[in-house]
Amino acid sequence: MSDGSSGGPARGLSRRGLLTGAAGAVAGAGLAGALPAGTASASAASAPSATGPGVPPGTPPVLVTEQASKRLLVLDPRRRVWDPVAEPSVVRWQFSPLGDPRYRDLRPEASWVYPCEAKARVHRKRTLVLTTASFGFVAAVEYPTGRRYWGAALGPGDDLFNPHSAELLPDGNVAVACSSGALVRVYAASLGPAATRYAEDGLKGAHALHWDRARRVLWALGDDDLVAYEVGGTPARPALTRTSVTPLPVAVPGRTAGGHDLFPVAGRPGRLWVTTNAAVFQYDLRRGTFVRDYAGHELIDRAAVKAVGNDPRTGQVLSTVPEKGLEETWWTTKVGVHRPTGTYTLVNGGIYKARWWLPR
Numbered sequence: 001m002s003d004g005s006s007g008g009p010a011r012g013l014s015r016r017g018l019l020t021g022a023a024g025a026v027a028g029a030g031l032a033g034a035l036p037a038g039t040a041s042a043s044a045a046s047a048p049s050a051t052g053p054g055v056p057p058g059t060p061p062v063l064v065t066e067q068a069s070k071r072l073l074v075l076d077p078r079r080r081v082w083d084p085v086a087e088p089s090v091v092r093w094q095f096s097p098l099g100d101p102r103y104r105d106l107r108p109e110a111s112w113v114y115p116c117e118a119k120a121r122v123h124r125k126r127t128l129v130l131t132t133a134s135f136g137f138v139a140a141v142e143y144p145t146g147r148r149y150w151g152a153a154l155g156p157g158d159d160l161f162n163p164h165s166a167e168l169l170p171d172g173n174v175a176v177a178c179s180s181g182a183l184v185r186v187y188a189a190s191l192g193p194a195a196t197r198y199a200e201d202g203l204k205g206a207h208a209l210h211w212d213r214a215r216r217v218l219w220a221l222g223d224d225d226l227v228a229y230e231v232g233g234t235p236a237r238p239a240l241t242r243t244s245v246t247p248l249p250v251a252v253p254g255r256t257a258g259g260h261d262l263f264p265v266a267g268r269p270g271r272l273w274v275t276t277n278a279a280v281f282q283y284d285l286r287r288g289t290f291v292r293d294y295a296g297h298e299l300i301d302r303a304a305v306k307a308v309g310n311d312p313r314t315g316q317v318l319s320t321v322p323e324k325g326l327e328e329t330w331w332t333t334k335v336g337v338h339r340p341t342g343t344y345t346l347v348n349g350g351i352y353k354a355r356w357w358l359p360r
Contacts, residue, residue: 068350208262267312
């Protein structure tokens, strides 16, 4: 993943040597051990509504990719400062495959280095967390047990593929976007936890994915384009067919747009959040245009946004932007909140992406 638009060292440089170096080991020491991996101190779904000062009632928990300690965390929205060491109860759930025998074959000691995606999806009444890490790890993890629904390791220990996002499809298969590998794959995950069969298509800088239920389209975001795919074939033998390609807006002529995050606008099924190196857009699916007419755009629309999403109940928009002075240039200790404006801070954190905990 490139320094400017991703969650790891510069694209084209092998990170195998960095893997066993520091890679967040020192920075993560203050966070490690709050809870056993894959367990929860309380159910994120059933936890009480937020009532803290400045936090609107009904605010959902926050799911983050925490790279300093190599974990996914679901955090208490009632606390503006999250300090898992001083107050372990702020962690409602966490996941790491390290030391977990259910993921041993995926070589997480090599593949789970910079967790860079986390999103909650519902499949046949089960909540699954889709996650990727930049040294090759991809999985759909059952919440709250941490059980493996499906997983793969793509070139574990290096960034040749660099899986950056994943999405669950209605038939139980899993789509994966690989930025360095410049491809989109659909794995026949419905066949079992270790299924390896896939269909693929090339996409430069593939960074993000979203399944559009209404249109039955898989959207994929790359460096330069927003691409729509028809997913055909059968669950056991999937097929990918491009149906449309829409160029991303470019801030400077001749430069790549650098597509980064793609997420549905909750409560507006005709729109998608789209972030690039320079801006935060919404894509109007009916008109096929990128717009900035959404509420709060004056503060939300800025450069280098790694993740963005809204909570339809409270109207709050959440986003992450790199923070200077941390161990890695793409990390932040803060999750920005807009409408109303606020900030969450993870003590000793190295956050990459954050999402509202809204399984869908």
